[in-house]
Amino acid sequence: MAGVTLLETRRRIFVVHLILFLLIMGGLAALNFTFTPAVIWFIYPLIAWGFGLIMHFLSAVAWARGTWDETKSDWKSRIWIRLFAVHLAVYVAVSSLLLFINLTYSPHLLWVLFAIVPWGIGVIMHLVLTLLWAPGSGASQDDSLDLDVNADS
16 A cells, blocks of 8 residues: 655645635625725735735645655654644744735725634634544544545455
8 A cells, every 4th residue: 555645645635725825815706896896805815815825836846755654653753743843833824914904905994804713613623633643643643644545456
């Protein structure tokens, strides 16, 4: 049974983030043009999240090297906790920046809630998955959680 490498996992996670970015930005643009067409605010989360997505692309796809097959058990045991910590830090930083922009330029409309509430729900879901699959939990010892979706069972 061939396992998925860290490099492949990082690339798959990037694709998931790209799809979420496109869906959520489309939704925010639709909300913006439907309810407040006079104030174009969706560009702020687009720029902020877009910058993060570009950095994710560079680290997970463009600059990533190696397969790390030999250390799979090492990175697999910590990957969920590290991913959650990064997502939480980015969420707090970007949400703070968006809140500042919102209150500075359009305090009459709290458009920032359209960005940070759904994203916050995603962070909470990530926390739940992290707690379920973190080392020491019963689920993390299950072989079915092998990141190789092409493996024969």
